[in-house]
Amino acid sequence: MISFLRGTVASVGLHSAVLDVNGFGMQVQATPQTLASLRTGEQANVFTAMIVREDSMTLFGFESAEQREVFETLLAISGVGPRLALAVLAVHTPEAVRIAATAGDDKAFSKVPGIGPKGARRIVLELAGKLVPLDGPGAPKQTWQGQVLTAMMGLGWSEKDAGAAIDAATKESPEIAATGDVGQILKLTLRRLGQDGGRSSTRARVG
Known part of the structure; x- marks a missing residue:
């Protein structure tokens, strides 16, 4: 399991970036926000999650461990694959996802391309109790x-x-x-x- 990468940004595309890690070019799929934080030729630290399929191994990159945690929690929901989980984080911050899940706000998930009303309701139901706000409105009281x-x-x-x-x-x-x-x-x-x-x-x- 590759949990993070540290290296020089070799290239940045629309949906992925390549990091030169000790001479190895490691490609990571990421949200537009994460990709926008990377600069070609500069050093970068990227948290990662590896998805292994029969015919492929794909790395997904994140700015923070919190983003990765939300991503991996979303993957546990039936019908939600890595692309859709990444799309959720492209629309909402991790904290916004936590708050929407806690509040049962299915409309927030309906704003994500590829998620319809029924899918949004299922996501809210399956996330109940799994993601709790860390700060701000909706966060647990003392x-x-x-x-x-x-x-x-x-x-x-x-x-x-x-x-x-x-x-x-x-x-x-x-x-x-x-x-x-x-x-x-x-x-x-x-x-x-x-x-x-x-x-x-x-x-x-x-x-």
Whole structure:
């Protein structure tokens, strides 16, 4: 298994590049973004994934290990081959893929050439729980935040309203947030929801 290449960029094409690695010309297929980061004659480090078929061995190159991880996760989905997985990364960043998978946003995958509505829904279903956002919106909460959010949702609040209330309450009382005391933070959040009145206290329907 070849996990990365380090060498001089010999050439860059529309869909692939060739790296001179100690005198060996190694061709890698890559997204337009990855290819755009390579400069002929300059040194480059490229993370790789090798796909072995009966009649071929193909290297796919990536700017980061995160891109490769998302690529390999997509390959585990029925009907998604390396070309389609690469197309997803040509349209979306790895983090955007993670967020779409977590949010069940099949429309995001429908934007990728070659993926129709049914295929997009299948991808979302099969990615559930396999790709989690690492940062920004949709990223996992800190341990105590997750516990408070789960408790709020158990009381019937929607995830959106509960999350917004937790953020607002802890910003107003950072000293309580710093303790990580789930009980105190839960009380604070419930109080915040009560103060906001009807706008933020609409509970999610259950059933």
